[in-house]
Amino acid sequence: MTAQAAMTRNAPAPKAAFWMNALDEGREALKAGAVQRFGQDQEIFAEGNEAELFFRVVSGVVRTCKFLSDGRRQIEAFYGPGDVFGFELGELRSLSAEAVSDCNLVAYRRRGVEAAAPRDEILSRQLLSFAMHSVASAQGHALLLGRRSAAEKVAVFLLECPLRNGIISLAMSRQDIADYLGLTIETVSRTLSQMERDRLIEIPNARQILLKNRDALEDLIA
Amino acid sequence: MTAQAAMTRNAPAPKAAFWMNALDEGREALKAGAVQRFGQDQEIFAEGNEAELFFRVVSGVVRTCKFLSDGRRQIEAFYGPGDVFGFELGELRSLSAEAVSDCNLVAYRRRGVEAAAPRDEILSRQLLSFAMHSVASAQGHALLLGRRSAAEKVAVFLLECPLRNGIISLAMSRQDIADYLGLTIETVSRTLSQMERDRLIEIPNARQILLKNRDALEDLIA
DNA sequence: CGTCTCTTTGACAGCATTCAACGTGTGTGG
DNA sequence: CCACACACGTTGAATGCTGTCAAAGAGACG
Numbered sequence: 423m424t425a426q427a428a429m430t431r432n433a434p435a436p437k438a439a440f441w442m443n444a445l446d447e448g449r450e451a452l453k454a455g456a457v458q459r460f461g462q463d464q465e466i467f468a469e470g471n472e473a474e475l476f477f478r479v480v481s482g483v484v485r486t487c488k489f490l491s492d493g494r495r496q497i498e499a500f501y502g503p504g505d506v507f508g509f510e511l512g513e514l515r516s517l518s519a520e521a522v523s524d525c526n527l528v529a530y531r532r533r534g535v536e537a538a539a540p541r542d543e544i545l546s547r548q549l550l551s552f553a554m555h556s557v558a559s560a561q562g563h564a565l566l567l568g569r570r571s572a573a574e575k576v577a578v579f580l581l582e583c584p585l586r587n588g589i590i591s592l593a594m595s596r597q598d599i600a601d602y603l604g605l606t607i608e609t610v611s612r613t614l615s616q617m618e619r620d621r622l623i624e625i626p627n628a629r630q631i632l633l634k635n636r637d638a639l640e641d642l643i644a
Numbered sequence: 645m646t647a648q649a650a651m652t653r654n655a656p657a658p659k660a661a662f663w664m665n666a667l668d669e670g671r672e673a674l675k676a677g678a679v680q681r682f683g684q685d686q687e688i689f690a691e692g693n694e695a696e697l698f699f700r701v702v703s704g705v706v707r708t709c710k711f712l713s714d715g716r717r718q719i720e721a722f723y724g725p726g727d728v729f730g731f732e733l734g735e736l737r738s739l740s741a742e743a744v745s746d747c748n749l750v751a752y753r754r755r756g757v758e759a760a761a762p763r764d765e766i767l768s769r770q771l772l773s774f775a776m777h778s779v780a781s782a783q784g785h786a787l788l789l790g791r792r793s794a795a796e797k798v799a800v801f802l803l804e805c806p807l808r809n810g811i812i813s814l815a816m817s818r819q820d821i822a823d824y825l826g827l828t829i830e831t832v833s834r835t836l837s838q839m840e841r842d843r844l845i846e847i848p849n850a851r852q853i854l855l856k857n858r859d860a861l862e863d864l865i866a
Numbered sequence: 867c868g869t870c871t872c873t874t875t876g877a878c879a880g881c882a883t884t885c886a887a888c889g890t891g892t893g894t895g896g
Numbered sequence: 897c898c899a900c901a902c903a904c905g906t907t908g909a910a911t912g913c914t915g916t917c918a919a920a921g922a923g924a925c926g
Contacts, residue, residue, distance in 0.1 A: 488787045491866040496787040511776040517783060539772075543762045546772075550761075553775030554733040560782030561739060565710045565718040567789035568826030572882065596905065604790030609882055611906055627891085628905060644713040794914070818873065828915055833874055849923085850873060867926100874921070882913085889906065896899080 442506045444548040445478060445530060452538065454529040460521040467508060468518045475529045476508040482525020483593035486517045487601065497602040499559065500594065502584065506552060509535075523593045567604045570643075575603040576613045577642040580623065580631065590631040664728045666770040667700060667752060674760065676751040682743040689730060690740045697751045698730035704747020705815035708739045709823065719824040721781065722816065724806070728774060731757075745815045789826045792865070797825040798835045799864040802845065802853065812853040 445452060454475055460466055466477065469488065477484075484501040486508075498517060501507045508519055509532065539546040566578055579599060583590040592599075600607045614631070617623045622639055624632040633639065667674060676697055682688055688699065691710065699706075701723050708729055709719045720739060723729045730741055731754065761768040788800055801821060805812040814821075822829045836853070839845045844861055846854040855861065 488783065490787070490791060494791045496790045498783050498786060509776075511773055516780050540765045540768065546762065546768060550768075550772050550775060551733055553772060553779060554731075556779045557775060557782055558738050560779055560786060561710065561720050564720060564782060564785050564789055565712070567786055568718045568823075569712060569716045601790075606883055607905080608884080608907085612882090615906070829873080830875085830916080831914055834914095837874070870923100870925085872921105872923080874919105876919080877917090879916070880913105881915085882911105884911070885909090887906100887908080889904100891904080892902090894899100894901085896897105 441504050442478070442548050442552055444542070444545040445506070449538070449542075449545065452530050452534045454531045454534075457526045457528055460525050460527065462521055462524055464521045466519040466521060466527070467515055469515055471515045472513060473508070473510040473515045474532060476506065476510070476532055476535075477519075477527040477529050478506045479503050480526040480528055482527075483522040484519055484525060484527070485522050485594070485598060485602075486519045488517050495601045496604065497598060498563070500598075500602070502593075509549075509552065522598060572603075572605055572609050572613050573616075574643050575605060576610060576617070577639045579603055580633065581636070581639055581643070583631075585633065588633055590633065592629045592631065596628070663726050664700070664770050664774050666764070666767040667728070671760070671764075671767065674752050674756045676753045676756075680749050680751055682747050682749065684743055684746050686743045688741040688743060688749070689737055691737050693737045694735060695730070695732035695737045696754060698728065698732070698754055698757075699741075699749040699751050700728045701725050702748040702750055705744040706741055706747060706749070707744050707816070707820060707824075708741045710739050717823045718826065719820060720785065722820075722824070724815075731771075731774065744820060794825075794827055794831050794835050795838075796865050797827060798832060798839070799861045801825055802855065803858070803861055803865070805853075807855070810855055812855065814851045814853065818850070 457480055458477075460482070466484065467473075467475075479501050481503055484505075484507060485497050486499050486501070487495050487497045489495050499507070500522065508515070510516060535545065535549070539549055566575060570578065576599075579602065580590065583592070594602075596607045596610050599605075600610045603610065605613075614623070614625060617639075618625050620638075622633075622635045622642075624634055626632065679702055680699075682704075688706065689695075689697075703725055706723045706727075706729060707719050708721050708723070709717050711717050721729070722744065730737070732738060757767065757771070761771055788797060792800065798821075801824065802812065805814070816824075818829045818832050821827075822832045825832065827835075836845070836847060839861075840847050842860075844855075844857045844864075846856055848854065
């Protein structure tokens, strides 16, 4: 159900995405300065930082992730154009954000939005809506991580990806995909290769994937 | 950080929990009738149901979970006394809830709360706070499921559990623990047995666990 | 005391990881 | 323009962790 809604979306990992239109529409005062540019792999913020700002993606793709002390990484979500990320209630960030590709972001002041919300019913509603969508997304991700095989994980990922003319253009590396799915880079690669041998997909190059048999992919995830 | 905060809490799986004090304090009108009683393993609501009500635990323990079509189950969270669960923004439930033990719940009308929120700044704030805590909890759970070994998962679970005099009293079965951690019941059992051999814990009976060496458990999860 | 369910333990299999080598594509400098 | 370096990705072999299947043990309840 959420998956179907997600598939019609236009962002890399739609599950976690949500727009907050209320940030447009005459509320430009909430913006914190001009558009900010980040280069590939540049850190946008880190876990533990003070959470003064949050962001909306104008172009490019962003990942949010958590790390264990030994370096293991779990990517929580990818965010594409229009998506909002980095909104927190506590003072401190609970995860890190990095640019997957070069990207442009608009920043908003958390305190400004929080202050405006009580007098702005639409903003307030969308804030809650955003948060609840994030919950649903994270819970879906937990089901994926806890109870699906490697092949199922990769299939879910592919079906979440935005399509342009039947082609998936991946902004992220195999390592990113692996860390999103809780797998190793080798397993992701092997699984994709097997899917290509099974004629479910075609991989003209590492950053492009063609869905040759979407129905079979959907059958894979039951 | 969230783990430390969680450890001081008093609910089975504190990560997902949040109280919403605003539901007391002169807002009794939001309640939907008297306390409801549910027997062990009784369904409280199911994924896809209409989401008219949400609940607060008075006594007992509740689990929320998702199912795959072949029956695989992922428990998203456990809720104990004081915790709120089942609040949704959409019309349909995105997960199921069941009674882990016999329990008493207070129900609230979602529409009532949504209607009251715009005119009630405290309620509105706590609603958002609740949602954001749920997000953080689910993201922590994703890290656990995606990037930790069986031993680490069990250690995290034990350290999340509420302690009474150094004793954990488990309301849930091994199967529940397994489905929360993304493991099998056998792996959970084996891991606990190994921890007992290693003198990290003691297991006088299946529903009680003594933490003999909490520091070692904490070292386990780095 | 027997039955039933839940839990533990054992043996084995299999899937994903690990370690290692080999391709592939891109960018740079000769 | 080509050659090389380097990062990224793919493939192979072997290990090992966790799952699967099976059986035995432990409590709870009638």
